[in-house]
Amino acid sequence: DAGVIQSPRHEVTEMGQEVTLRCKPISGHNSLFWYRQTMMRGLELLIYFNNNVPIDDSGMPEDRFSAKMPNASFSTLKIQPSEPRDSAVYFCASSLGLLGDRAYEQYFGPGTRLTVT
Amino acid sequence: EDKVVQSPLSLVVHEGDTVTLNCSYEVTNFRSLLWYKQEKKAPTFLFMLTSSGIEKKSGRLSSILDKKELFSILNITATQTGDSAVYLCAALRVGTYKYIFGTGTRLKVLA
Numbered sequence: 597d598a599g600v601i602q603s604p605r606h607e608v609t610e611m612g613q614e615v616t617l618r619c620k621p622i623s624g625h626n627s628l629f630w631y632r633q634t635m636m637r638g639l640e641l642l643i644y645f646n647n648n649v650p651i652d653d654s655g656m657p658e659d660r661f662s663a664k665m666p667n668a669s670f671s672t673l674k675i676q677p678s679e680p681r682d683s684a685v686y687f688c689a690s691s692l693g694l695l696g697d698r699a700y701e702q703y704f705g706p707g708t709r710l711t712v713t
Numbered sequence: 714e715d716k717v718v719q720s721p722l723s724l725v726v727h728e729g730d731t732v733t734l735n736c737s738y739e740v741t742n743f744r745s746l747l748w749y750k751q752e753k754k755a756p757t758f759l760f761m762l763t764s765s766g767i768e769k770k771s772g773r774l775s776s777i778l779d780k781k782e783l784f785s786i787l788n789i790t791a792t793q794t795g796d797s798a799v800y801l802c803a804a805l806r807v808g809t810y811k812y813i814f815g816t817g818t819r820l821k822v823l824a
Contacts, residue, residue, distance in 0.1 A: 627810050629810070629812075638801075638814055638815070638817065639756070639801065639803075639817075640814075641811055641813075641814075644811065646810065651809075652811055687755060691810065693810065700745060700761060700805060700810065701758050701761060702747075702758065702812070703758065704755035704756050705755060706754050706755050707754065707755055
């Protein structure tokens with residue numbers, strides 16, 4: 597299995613521009629998570645989906661952030677408009693999302709390093 | 714508010730040493746605690762602990778959970794330079810997939 601796939605790996609953009617990050621979870625995984633990691637705040641959960649439905653978006657910082665999961669194999673995280681404080685590494689993770697302990701083991705993608713100037 | 718606190722924040726040891734990393738938590742409706750290793754890229758899963766007092770072991774790494782005192786430890790014996798990484802713990806609440814991560818312990822193992 598290829599694991600969780602994220603693109604792009606690096607993104608540099610100017611303040612005010614729209615940014616779209618993409619994620620392909622591991623095939624057969626029912627839950628998908630978007631995280632943001634910074635030195636100051638560590639790893640923060642932004643939103644997670646179960647069976648393509650958003651379950652908890654309480655970590656989404658503000659209305660400039662939105663996430664979608666149109667099908668079981670694809671999700672996007674969009675920032676519009678972007679600001680310098682959005683600079684971070686954004687991780688996507690997936691898990692089986694069913695019953696039992698294995699359901700909770702999350703597998704992370706390589707991350708997208710976003711720099712907003 | 715739920716929180717997970719790790720200590721120490723950073724640690725430098727020499728190859729062959731044994732280290733103990735700590736993770737304490739205050740989480741409503743706690744279900745499980747997980748440990749991850751993060752090198753330069755994405756976190757990779759190490760252990761999931763749900764029951765108190767049962768040690769989980771993988772090679773030189775082992776971990777145990779104390780649900781009465783609300784903490785977990787991760788032990789690494791005979792450390793190697795390849796163990797250098799940030800070790801993250803995360804708490805999971807019942808009925809949710811929402812993890813609450815600690816800020817991590819940065820371990821550096823010197824040759």
